Amino acid sequence: MATSECPHCGYGNPVESQFCVHCGTVLAGQKAPPASDGESAEEAEEQSGDEEAAPSEPSEEEEEQEDATGSSGAGVSGTRPHLAGEEEEAGEEAGVGGSGSGAGGPGPLLRGLGGLLEPADPLSYISSGSGGLDPTVDRPTALMVELRADEEERGHLRRLYAENLPTAVGASPDAAANFVEPSRSGNGLQRRVWLELILLLGMAGALLWGGQSSPGGAGPHALPGLEEAHWQIDGLQPNSLVLVNWAYDPATAGEMDLVAQPLIEHLLQKQAKLIVFSQLPGGPASARRVIARAEESLQRPSRSQITANLVIEGGYLPGGGASLPLLGVAPARALPVDPSWVDLRERFSIAGLGDAGPALTLVIAAHAEDVRRWLEQVQPLNGGTVIAATSAVVGPSVRPYLHSGQLAGLVSGWDGGSAYGRRLDRARGAVEQARSLRRVSGLNWGVGILIVSVLLGNAAGLTERRRP
Amino acid sequence: MFSSRSSWLNRIVLLVVLANAGVIISTRLGLPLAPPAAATTLYGWALVLGGFAVLLGIANAVRFHLVRVQRGQREWLLSLLLLIVFALVLGAGVSSPEGTTGLLSEWVFDAVLAPGQATLFALTGIFLLSAAYHFLRVDRPGGLWILAGVLLMLLVQTPFLYQMVPESVVELVDWLLSWPVMAAMRGVLLGGALAVLFISLRLIVNSAK
Amino acid sequence: MSPFSSGLPGIMEDAGLILGLVISLMIGSYIVRDSFLARLGQYVLVGAGLGYTAVLVWRNVLWPRLFAPLMAEPISWQAAAEMGLLNFWAPLVLGVLMWAGGLELLRRPPERLGGRSLLRLLAAVPAAILGGVVLGVAVSGAVQGTLLPQLGAAVAVSEGQAGAGQATRLVRFLTLLITGGVLIHLQLGPNAGAMENGGTSPESALSEGAEAEDEGRPRLYRVLLLTLLRVWEGIGRRALWLAAGIVFARLVAARFSLVLSRLEYFLYEVPGSDLWQLLWASLRGAGS
Numbered sequence: 001m002a003t004s005e006c007p008h009c010g011y012g013n014p015v016e017s018q019f020c021v022h023c024g025t026v027l028a029g030q031k032a033p034p035a036s037d038g039e040s041a042e043e044a045e046e047q048s049g050d051e052e053a054a055p056s057e058p059s060e061e062e063e064e065q066e067d068a069t070g071s072s073g074a075g076v077s078g079t080r081p082h083l084a085g086e087e088e089e090a091g092e093e094a095g096v097g098g099s100g101s102g103a104g105g106p107g108p109l110l111r112g113l114g115g116l117l118e119p120a121d122p123l124s125y126i127s128s129g130s131g132g133l134d135p136t137v138d139r140p141t142a143l144m145v146e147l148r149a150d151e152e153e154r155g156h157l158r159r160l161y162a163e164n165l166p167t168a169v170g171a172s173p174d175a176a177a178n179f180v181e182p183s184r185s186g187n188g189l190q191r192r193v194w195l196e197l198i199l200l201l202g203m204a205g206a207l208l209w210g211g212q213s214s215p216g217g218a219g220p221h222a223l224p225g226l227e228e229a230h231w232q233i234d235g236l237q238p239n240s241l242v243l244v245n246w247a248y249d250p251a252t253a254g255e256m257d258l259v260a261q262p263l264i265e266h267l268l269q270k271q272a273k274l275i276v277f278s279q280l281p282g283g284p285a286s287a288r289r290v291i292a293r294a295e296e297s298l299q300r301p302s303r304s305q306i307t308a309n310l311v312i313e314g315g316y317l318p319g320g321g322a323s324l325p326l327l328g329v330a331p332a333r334a335l336p337v338d339p340s341w342v343d344l345r346e347r348f349s350i351a352g353l354g355d356a357g358p359a360l361t362l363v364i365a366a367h368a369e370d371v372r373r374w375l376e377q378v379q380p381l382n383g384g385t386v387i388a389a390t391s392a393v394v395g396p397s398v399r400p401y402l403h404s405g406q407l408a409g410l411v412s413g414w415d416g417g418s419a420y421g422r423r424l425d426r427a428r429g430a431v432e433q434a435r436s437l438r439r440v441s442g443l444n445w446g447v448g449i450l451i452v453s454v455l456l457g458n459a460a461g462l463t464e465r466r467r468p
Numbered sequence: 469m470f471s472s473r474s475s476w477l478n479r480i481v482l483l484v485v486l487a488n489a490g491v492i493i494s495t496r497l498g499l500p501l502a503p504p505a506a507a508t509t510l511y512g513w514a515l516v517l518g519g520f521a522v523l524l525g526i527a528n529a530v531r532f533h534l535v536r537v538q539r540g541q542r543e544w545l546l547s548l549l550l551l552i553v554f555a556l557v558l559g560a561g562v563s564s565p566e567g568t569t570g571l572l573s574e575w576v577f578d579a580v581l582a583p584g585q586a587t588l589f590a591l592t593g594i595f596l597l598s599a600a601y602h603f604l605r606v607d608r609p610g611g612l613w614i615l616a617g618v619l620l621m622l623l624v625q626t627p628f629l630y631q632m633v634p635e636s637v638v639e640l641v642d643w644l645l646s647w648p649v650m651a652a653m654r655g656v657l658l659g660g661a662l663a664v665l666f667i668s669l670r671l672i673v674n675s676a677k
Numbered sequence: 678m679s680p681f682s683s684g685l686p687g688i689m690e691d692a693g694l695i696l697g698l699v700i701s702l703m704i705g706s707y708i709v710r711d712s713f714l715a716r717l718g719q720y721v722l723v724g725a726g727l728g729y730t731a732v733l734v735w736r737n738v739l740w741p742r743l744f745a746p747l748m749a750e751p752i753s754w755q756a757a758a759e760m761g762l763l764n765f766w767a768p769l770v771l772g773v774l775m776w777a778g779g780l781e782l783l784r785r786p787p788e789r790l791g792g793r794s795l796l797r798l799l800a801a802v803p804a805a806i807l808g809g810v811v812l813g814v815a816v817s818g819a820v821q822g823t824l825l826p827q828l829g830a831a832v833a834v835s836e837g838q839a840g841a842g843q844a845t846r847l848v849r850f851l852t853l854l855i856t857g858g859v860l861i862h863l864q865l866g867p868n869a870g871a872m873e874n875g876g877t878s879p880e881s882a883l884s885e886g887a888e889a890e891d892e893g894r895p896r897l898y899r900v901l902l903l904t905l906l907r908v909w910e911g912i913g914r915r916a917l918w919l920a921a922g923i924v925f926a927r928l929v930a931a932r933f934s935l936v937l938s939r940l941e942y943f944l945y946e947v948p949g950s951d952l953w954q955l956l957w958a959s960l961r962g963a964g965s
Binding site for chain 2: 692701718763804808814821848857858
């Protein structure tokens with residue numbers, strides 16, 4: 001069977017594969033290598049076409065582009081990361097005797113994930129102008145030798161991760177290199193599909209029948225930081241200006257709405273004046289919906305009245321981190337929304353931000369990056385109090401900011417939102433309680449299935465290891 | 469001649485980059501090299517240029533699919549559908565005086581964007597299970613530590629487990645989150661910030677060469 | 678459907694519900710396999726997302742911030758000609774240049790650039806300005822928002838000052854130890870792991886020590902320093918593993934919430950809609 005090599009992990013996939021069976025890299029558009037069993041590349045390409053979309057011959061311009069990118073060495077290493085190590089070694093050998101920046105040129109600016117996976121040595125870059133650890137230039141030290149050994153281990157690990165089922169650490173690297181290509185319906189994939197189906201069925205069953213169980217218990221545990229967030233909002237005076245950075249969109253709304261709504265409800269209870277903006281295109285619309293639901297749960301009069309009195313929509317703010325400092329130094333300039341939408345009174349309120357700054361800033365973020373960006377780009381400029389409502393996964397990452405006092409409070413995950421909601425002074429309806437119970441039940445089942453699958457995975461790993 | 473012009477252009481670009489970065493850094497760090505208003509103006513420009521850049525990115529994506537349809541390349545039918553949907557949504561938004569807060573745009577958001585994005589991202593939750601099955605193993609490097617962290621946190625955050633575990637375990641997890649894990653994440657944050665500094669420095673030095 | 682689109686005729690609401698359900702099912706079918714339907718759903722989603730974003734940028738950014746003030750009264754907004762020039766005309770020129778240059782780049786490159794090389798040169802200016810601002814805010818933000826406060830907090834912890842709370846001296850020391858260990862690990866890699874797995878570290882350390890001795894430096898000092906570094910790095914690495922486990926567990930909570938939310942949509946929101954109830958009632962009526 002003709003196979004095409006994955007440009008990321010090197011795994012041989014069937015030519016018709018759209019994605020790599022192992023690492024998920026998109027293979028569509030990759031040319032199959034010359035087939036050994038007599039199949040021509042054209043035939044392979046024909047096979048890879050979908051029945052609904054007729055593929056055409058590559059045009060002249062495409063060929064030109066392929067030539068332009070594919071002929072250079074840099075292009076090859078750029079598209080084949082799994083070969084990068086070998087190419088770099090070859091490059092180093094070729095560059096022996098050079099000045100470091102000669103044959104190989106300067107090393108890549110960033111090795112590994114954000115420069116963190118692989119250590120960067122900036123001083124050597126400055127001094128030699130080449131990659132951080134160039135054995136041809138720098139005298140090899142013990143640490144460098146270990147680093148190179150570490151590179152090999154990392155390469156080994158990369159290959160292990162590319163396997164159908166991971167081999168135990170310590171097994172021969174050759175075993176990983178010479179593994180037999182599994183079919184698309186191999187054991188690993190079958191197990192994956194079964195696991196996913198069991199998870200879906202388990203959660204669906206829990207949602208259907210879990211709403212009838214008794215509540216029991218004191219609710220989810222409130223992680224450190226929640227108390228402080230509640231205290232900050234509770235201390236707000238009526239009509240305090242609160243800046244809300246809405247850093248999530250519908251993609252993560254399933255979780256984030258549960259975190260955001262209790263805090264918004266609390267802010268509206270305290271009659272704080274919210275100035276909401278987002279750096280995501282889907283952010284403003286998501287904010288409008290959550291605020292409307294919060295108002296509904298507080299039984300406020302009507303949406304139009306709320307919007308006019310308590311919520312100013314600052315809208316969408318592009319430019320990422322580059323434009324964010326404007327909110328710190330000149331918020332009135334950063335938030336001029338559509339003139340037909342906000343009247344002069346509200347614009348005056350925004351202008352008031354420039355004099356005293358917001359009484360509080362609430363960052364509602366699905367990613368740690370958004371909290372970090374605010375604390376780096378805005379807080380040093382306006383020195384305001386910031387609390388964060390984040391996705392569960394973000395909590396541990398931003399906890400140092402809570403500890404250093406840059407964050408005045410932190411609420412994370414559905415459990416944080418639920419624990420916060422219990423502190424609010426309002427009765428919960430039967431529908432809301434049933435929904436909450438269903439979610440708890442669904443989560444219980446999901447985690448139960450996860451724990452069982454981790455145990456099964458470990459058992460499978462041990463079995464693999466004992467197999468001769 | 470062309471190469472010398474290109475090198476001249478590179479120098480100009482580098483100079484503009486460095487001048488702007490210098491204005492921002494000096495203003496932020498309180499150095500009296502540039503008036504603070506200059507930095508504010510640059511932030512404002514970045515905001516508007518960000519808007520132009522987003523539109524340019526959209527134009528690029530539209531062009532990509534147009535070319536696909538014109539040449540009948542793979543999945544051209546899907547590209548055609550994408551272009552039709554794009555044109556319809558754009559038309560609905562532009563024709564309404566309220567823009568994205570108009571009824572049609574809100575309808576598109578509720579009918580297409582919200583359910584589509586939510587479903588797409590929910591898939592990652594399902595795939596997480598097979599990731600846990602494959603990689604949460606005691607015989608991996610650090611597997612025992614990772615598993616210990618996973619199980620401790622699951623004990624506290626999962627409702628049915630939380631009701632069973634003794635108070636001491638809950639306090640242990642709170643302590644872990646507040647001290648050792650916080651300290652480790654602080655190390656990561658510091659490492660990231662140092663990486664940003666050194667990469668910026670390297671970028672400037674390499675460009676200057 | 679949310680209250681924001683409820684002003685439309687009933688048929689549009691029903692159509693929206695069906696469309697949302699169909700797109701969700703198409704995209705969700707990716708679980709089974711990457712099929713034509715899954716890709717169809719994704720393409721529709723991307724097309725709608727691009728259109729929505731284009732409208733948003735125009736209506737929410739460029740029109741109110743740039744074009745509306747310029748068209749209304751070029752210098753009224755900030756009440757100063759100089760400011761109007763800097764805040765409106767300059768970004769407009771830069772934006773137009775960026776657009777012109779970008780569209781030029783999207784075209785097929787000609788054999789001779791001719792007069793268009795000037796356009797490319799000018800178009801590089803807004804890109805350079807944007808790049809400079811990004812570089813400036815990244816560096817100053819990293820220093821002001823992370824490096825200095827976090828270093829300060831780490832030191833304060835060691836001295837029992839701000840942020841230390843109720844922690845004992847031992848805990849404060851452990852915190853500093855772990856932060857330092859993680860930094861060493863990120864910079865130097867897992868040396869202790871190499872030593873444990875029978876790697877080259879001990880030998881290399883000894884040879885390094887021998888070389889140091891040849892150069893007249895004390896060998897013991899070198900070996901002790903490397904051992905200390907390895908132990909310290911090992912502590913940081915283990916703390917990172919523990920943190921990774923905790924982050925994974927939180928990731929489970931986050932992503933399972935998303936799955937549950939989608940399942941609720943299929944199991945409760947859609948069946949609870951008026952259209953569905955009507956369909957269900959008519960089906961039951963036909964059946965009986």
